[in-house]
Amino acid sequence: MNPPAIAIDGPAASGKSTVAKLIAKELGFTFINTGAMYRAVTWYVLQQGIDPANTEAVKAILPGIPLSFGKNGAVSTVMCNGRVLAEELTLQSTNDNVSTIAAIPEVRALLVEKQREYNTAEPVVMEGRDIGTVVFPNTPYKYFVTASEEVRAARRAAQGLTDSIAERDRKDSARACAPLTMAEDAKLVDTSDMSIEQVVAHIAADIRSRMA
Numbered sequence: 001m002n003p004p005a006i007a008i009d010g011p012a013a014s015g016k017s018t019v020a021k022l023i024a025k026e027l028g029f030t031f032i033n034t035g036a037m038y039r040a041v042t043w044y045v046l047q048q049g050i051d052p053a054n055t056e057a058v059k060a061i062l063p064g065i066p067l068s069f070g071k072n073g074a075v076s077t078v079m080c081n082g083r084v085l086a087e088e089l090t091l092q093s094t095n096d097n098v099s100t101i102a103a104i105p106e107v108r109a110l111l112v113e114k115q116r117e118y119n120t121a122e123p124v125v126m127e128g129r130d131i132g133t134v135v136f137p138n139t140p141y142k143y144f145v146t147a148s149e150e151v152r153a154a155r156r157a158a159q160g161l162t163d164s165i166a167e168r169d170r171k172d173s174a175r176a177c178a179p180l181t182m183a184e185d186a187k188l189v190d191t192s193d194m195s196i197e198q199v200v201a202h203i204a205a206d207i208r209s210r211m212a
């Protein structure tokens with residue numbers, strides 16, 4: 001049996017990344033940002049001059065893709081040829097194309113395998129879109145973190161990022177393979193009127209009470 005896995009899913013800019021990172025810190029678990037993994041593949045595909053809509057060309061480079069998925073302390077990192085990727089992951093071109101790349105089943109299969117590997121030796125808090133539905137369908141700890149579209153757009157703007165979150169959510173929800181959807185047994189957390197501290201306290205208390 002693997003160590004515990006906490007699944008935190010939700011739409012873009014729902015605050016799930018910040019929340020997941022803080023919950024991981026509080027519990028002493030490793031934080032895994034799976035969006036960064038899809039973003040890294042997207043950045044690499046664009047770097048190679050490949051059109052993300054050309055599914056066959058994307059699939060062809062996957063076996064030799066020089067990305068590796070590790071950790072810095074208790075936080076996941078993505079490396080390309082040994083260099084940690086950072087600003088590459090939030091480039092406008094990455095934002096604009098990540099949903100196209102994330103809809104390719106072979107990309108998802110590759111990354112889901114890497115995501116599960118993180119949990120073989122240690123407890124994790126993993127955030128994404130399909131963690132409760134596909135990556136860890138058997139975990140009892142599933143949270144679907146959301147907020148109204150206006151609140152989410154304001155949060156992105158406050159980060160100084162221009163990101164068409166509504167368009168990404170539409171594509172992420174409509175794709176055939178592992179769409180953004182709430183697992184039947186997930187707990188819904190609407191953060192529109194909650195502070196980050198309140199959300200973290202609420203979820204951490206729920207996990208603790210159920211682990212006790």
Ligand code: DC
Nearest residue numbers: 012034035038098102128129130168
């Ligand atoms: O969490 P994020 O906004 O950084 O994610 C970027 C994109 O990656 C998102 O629009 C959809 C995709 N994604 C996914 O399909 N599945 C995941 N588990 C995480 C992200």
